[in-house]
Amino acid sequence: MHDAARLAEIHIAAWRATYRGVMTDEYLDGLDVDRAASAWRRNILEPRQGTIHLVVQSADAVAGFAILGPAAGDPDPGTGQLHAINVHPDCWAQGVGSVLFAAAEQQLIELGYDRAFLWVEKGNDRAISFYTNRRWLDDGGSLEDTGLDPAVAEKRHSRVLPPGTVASATQ
DSSP states (O other): OTTHHHHHHHHHHHHHHHHBTTBOHHHHHTOOHHHHHHHHHHHHHSOOTTOEEEEEEETTEEEEEEEEEEOTTOOOTTEEEEEEEEEOGGGTTTTHHHHHHHHHHHHHHHTTOSEEEEEEETTOHHHHHHHHTTTOEEEEEEEEETTSSSOEEEEEEEEEOOOOOOOOTTO
């Protein structure tokens, strides 16, 4: 709960660094840490059913987060989704994202998912390369996120997950 403000800072800094030129400057510059921290507090206290939040630390501070769980809009209970993964730009290219991504993938496996997907902005070459290097490949799915300004075209990347230990129902 005490990390909500830091998670909001990371989220906004990552979006501003990644989506400048994709979303309007007005939208990105209008993102508010206090408002975002309030949303993070709600998400931490009342997560959607089955949703898990992971954080990664670097130099004793939270440096990034991932949100994962059941796939939104997919009726197959064997399909999971990496809903979000963001690392503060100051920590890019230092291995922090790789550690976080590996932990998120392992968590999906432990939850018993045999397949998972994520959405990535179609021109985000840095992220696409990162995911592709980890065998999460463009599977042809696409959507337009009309909740952003302007709407953002996204591509779906997915991966068949290796079998793992199925989590108990009490987790």
